[in-house]
Amino acid sequence: EAGVTQSPTHLIKTRGQQATLRCSPISGHTSVYWYQQALGLGLQFLLWYDEGEERNRGNFPPRFSGRQFPNYSSELNVNALELEDSALYLCASSGVFYGYTFGSGTRLTVV
Amino acid sequence: TQLLEQSPQFLSIQEGENLTVYCNSSSVFSSLQWYRQEPGEGPVLLVTVVTGGEVKKLKRLTFQFGDARKDSSLHITAAQPGDTGLYLCAGVYGNKLVFGAGTILRVKS
Numbered sequence: 001e002a003g004v005t006q007s008p009t010h011l012i013k014t015r016g017q018q019a020t021l022r023c024s025p026i027s028g029h030t031s032v033y034w035y036q037q038a039l040g041l042g043l044q045f046l047l048w049y050d051e052g053e054e055r056n057r058g059n060f061p062p063r064f065s066g067r068q069f070p071n072y073s074s075e076l077n078v079n080a081l082e083l084e085d086s087a088l089y090l091c092a093s094s095g096v097f098y099g100y101t102f103g104s105g106t107r108l109t110v111v
Numbered sequence: 112t113q114l115l116e117q118s119p120q121f122l123s124i125q126e127g128e129n130l131t132v133y134c135n136s137s138s139v140f141s142s143l144q145w146y147r148q149e150p151g152e153g154p155v156l157l158v159t160v161v162t163g164g165e166v167k168k169l170k171r172l173t174f175q176f177g178d179a180r181k182d183s184s185l186h187i188t189a190a191q192p193g194d195t196g197l198y199l200c201a202g203v204y205g206n207k208l209v210f211g212a213g214t215i216l217r218v219k220s
Contacts, residue, residue: 004153033207033208035210041212042199042210042211042212042213043154043199043201043210044210045207045208045209048206048207055206056205056206056207058207090153090154092153099144099156099159100144100146100154100156100208101156102153102154102155103153104151104152104153105151105152105153
């Protein structure tokens with residue numbers, strides 16, 4: 001079965017612009033989790049979507065937002081980009097109690 | 112402040128040596144998970160431990176969950192260069208998974 005897929009692999013944006021990151025979960029999985037992995041900070045929880053609804057949100061400003069589509073794929077939007085938003089953004093599916101399956105991530109660089 | 116504290120942050124050893132990585136918290140977790148991440152890739156789940164005192168073995172890797180379910184350890188026997196990577200512990204907290212900052216392991220041949 002196909003794993004979690006993320007696109008694009010790399011993204012370079014200018015400060016103040018908007019970035020859109022995409023994720024497709026494992027087929028049949030309804031939940032999508034987004035994490036930010038900045039250098040030296042580990043994985044920080046961003047958002048959890050399930051069945052098209054936002055179920056939980058991490059300690060990030062409102063300019064981090066997203067949505068989940070009827071086919072359970074998800075989109076993460078980051079508005080008004082700041083230099084410190086540069087990070088690896090990871091998407092995962094699977095149940096929280098049984099372990100996540102992560103995608104390879106999108107490397108966002110803000111210049 | 113990290114909910115899960117991992118130590119050491121960085122470990123560089125020779126091939127064949129043994130090592131232990133620790134994951135500690137003041138909170139009780141219903142389960143703890145260990146992941147390994149290589150550069151340019153997402154973390155890959157190694158194991159989930161659920162019961163206090165539980166020990167799980169995965170070839171040369173031994174995982175232990177503390178009796179009080181607040182801590183866990185990962186022991187690698189006879190480390191190999193292929194074990195190089197970032198090791199992350201993660202605990203179920205509420206309805207989300209929280210991660211430690213990770214331990215970077217480098218095994219030199």
